[in-house]
Amino acid sequence: MKKLLIAASILILAACSSSPEEPQVNFIPQTTTSQNKVVDNLMYSLDSKDVxxxxxxxxxxxxxxxxxxxHAKQNIRITLESALQEQLQSKGFKTSVNSENSVSLEIQQLLVNVQHSVMSNEMDAKITLQITAETPSGKLVKTxxxxxxxxxxxxxxxxxxxxIVNDVTSLVLSEIANDAELNNYMKERF
Structure with missing residues (x-):
């Protein structure tokens, strides 16, 4: 009886694991890195949240x-945090767990709405990221x-x-990397 119960459990588990999965896409946006360092190892801590x-x-x-x-195959929050860290590192900033300067990334929106039929499709992608650069003397928040x-x-x-999801995300990462106000704030106050 025990063997029959084990065999039935294995069959049920095998049937569950072979059920079709929801489709997933690779989330691999391109980062915009700098060829020239603008600072020399200025320290900051980095955190992120997906709201x-x-x-x-x-x-x-x-x-x-x-x-x-x-869904994305990769974790969106971790992927975007890593991309932001790579971009800042290319400029000469260095992450540290105990820095009084911090950069926070908040993922507020990332969605592609797809309307399609057999003969046509329409895709609308939107992304909103908020970056907060904070020092003991103040902070800059940019969306x-x-x-x-x-x-x-x-x-x-x-x-x-x-x-489309990777392209629109890459464009926003490029905008963050090239934002003069954010770059100057971090360069002057970190």
Whole structure:
């Protein structure tokens, strides 16, 4: 009887594990690194939080009340924090756990809305990131927004959704890297 129970449990677990998974896309935005260091090992601590109401990166609406969420294979918060750290490191900033200077990244929005049918698709991507650079004497809070729209023939593929989410995120990371006000604040006060 015990062997039968174990065999039945294994079959149930095997059936559960072979059920189809939700589609996922790779979240690999491009960073914008600097060729020249603008500071020499100025220390800062880095933290991030994801305050989005849902963790998927795309919603695919194929009509008839059929809406499917698509998640990223990578952790969005960790990926964006690593990208920001890489960008700052290329400028000469150095992360430290006990610095009195800090940079905070808040992910407020990252979503691609996809409307598609068999013959056409429309994709609208939006991203909002908030960066806070803080020192003992004050702080600078900046919000960076990005959006992109794309239309195409036939239904949207996972690869097309992956491309638009990575492209719009890369553009916002570039905007953060090249923001004169943020760069000057950190350079002068850190």
């Amino acid at each position: 989005r109401s849902a963790q998927y990166v795309a919603l695919v609406d194929s009509g008839r009340n059929n809406i499917q969420p698509i 960076f927004n990005g959006s992109a729209s794309k239309t195409g023939t036939f239904s949207a593929s996972d690869a097309q959704i992956e491309q």
